[in-house]
Amino acid sequence: MSAALSPGPRAADPRDRGGPAQPLLIVENIRKYFPVRGGLLNRQVATVQAVDDVSFSVRKGETLGIVGESGCGKSTTARLLMRLIEPDTGSVVFDGDLIGDRGGISVSDMRRQMQMVxxxxxxxxxxxxxxxxxxxYAPRMHGLGRKAAFERAEGLLGRVGLNVGQYARRYPHELSGGQRQRVNIARALALEPRLVILDEAVAALDKSVEAQVLxxxxxxxxxxxLTYLFISHDLNVVEYMSDRVMVMYLGRVVEAGPVDEIYRHPRHPYTRALFASKPTLDPDRRTSEMPLTGDPPxxxxxxxxxRFRTRCGFARASCAEKVPVLAAPFGGDAEPNHLVACDVPEAQAARGGVMAVPHA
Incomplete structure (x- = not known):
């Protein structure tokens, strides 16, 4: 992008080091536990296991959607990637370079190529x-001259659908929610990033405005x-925006794969329960039972x-002993790259979303 921002046809990025086959982002076994302190001496008495051994990759030019209940670790994962909070363990590789490593890419350089809304x-x-x-502001802090930085800002305002003469001199309180989010998108693009993390970027918008922003x-x-990492509670929005989907539950990934495959043939009981909870206007598809019972642990x-076994009707005694790993589903009839963390064939083969809590 030039300072005035007049992009031409889609072309290869000169910063592309590993070629199109090299994932832009590789996350390996990232973990974050938050200490819980108490007592007179404010000592650590417990830990909140917010993100536990999460691994995934994002290919260049794709949109990876992340879904799950509140508290499953979606936003914490995004902040770990941006190094807004430091991971306890694990590594993040950006286009072949390990972030924060002496021989890799620095956090400062990474943030120029990875932005967040x-x-x-x-x-x-x-x-x-x-x-x-x-x-x-950010282009100026990274060495761009004042005139060029403001030319870029005005170009971006136009690109996100805001009239420069009408909005450039306004303050946040003078804009609507949708207009402010457009400004935040423009600000994220100001450093010419390659990856943009969208953390519930349309969740607070009216539906009509949401459609415009999408x-x-x-x-x-x-x-x-651009490449997107798209985090949302809205399953319909994720389906519309994403190429692949990753489902998280209580800090871990339980299913991942192409969006069409996941939405047509979800294999994990939790994923099916999520989809069954979607509101519908179809009178023939009304839900007569709760898709998922029990409180999250x-x-x-x-x-x-x-971690889902306490709410899963297919749970066995072995489910309490072994942590399931992401692997190809049982049966061999799934599309490539469809992975599920479940060791019970009957659970993967079931259809529907109603999951009863086991009686054991």
Whole structure:
């Protein structure tokens, strides 16, 4: 992108080190436990297992969607990738370079190529900066001249559908939620990133505005050769935006694969329960029973083995002893790259979303 931002046809990125076959992002066994402190001496008394041994990759030019209940570790994973919080263990590789390693890529250089859009559009912006100042701030801090930085900011405002003369000098409180989120998207693009993490970026918007922003994200992805990591609670939005989907439960990945395969043939009981909970206007598809019963376990003391076993009607005694790993589903009829963390063939072969809590 030039300072004025007039992108041409989609072309190869000169920063592409490993070629199109090299994943842009590889996450291996990343983990984050938060200490819980208490008592008179404020000592650590427990840990919250927010993200536990999560591994995945993001290919260049694709959109990877991440779904799961609140508290499953989606947003914590995003913050770990951006190094807003430091992981306890694990590694993150960006286009073949290990982040934070002496022979790899520094966190500062990584952040120039990986940006993030947060859910709260208001608190993400500095209330004392105009919209053009907010967008131009990062380029100026990275050495771009004032004139060029503001030209880039004005170009980006236009690219996200905001009139420069009308919005460049406004402050956050003078904009609607959808307008502020457009500014946040423009600000994320100001450093010409290759990967953009969208953490519930449309969750707080009205449906009509949400559709406009989703279409905008699709256009920007094509124009600027972007790769997305898309986090959302809305299963319909994830299906619309994503090429692949990763399902998380209580800090771990339970299923991953191509979006069409996951939505047509979910194999993990938790994934089926999620899909069964989607509201529908079809009178012939009304839900007569709760798709999922029981409360989510406490992340301070999660169940041993499979963490979903306390809410799964297919759980066996062995599910409490062994942590299931992501592997190809039983039966061999799934598409390539469809992985599920479940060791019970009957659970994978079942259909429907109603899962009763076992009586054992």
């Amino acid at each position: 947060f859910q709260d559009s208001y608190t993400s912006l500095n209330p004392r900066m105009t919209m053009s100042e907010s967008i131009a 279409n905008l994200l699709g256009d920007l992805k094509e124009s600027f050769n 406490n992340p301070i003391n999660p169940p041993s083995g499979c």
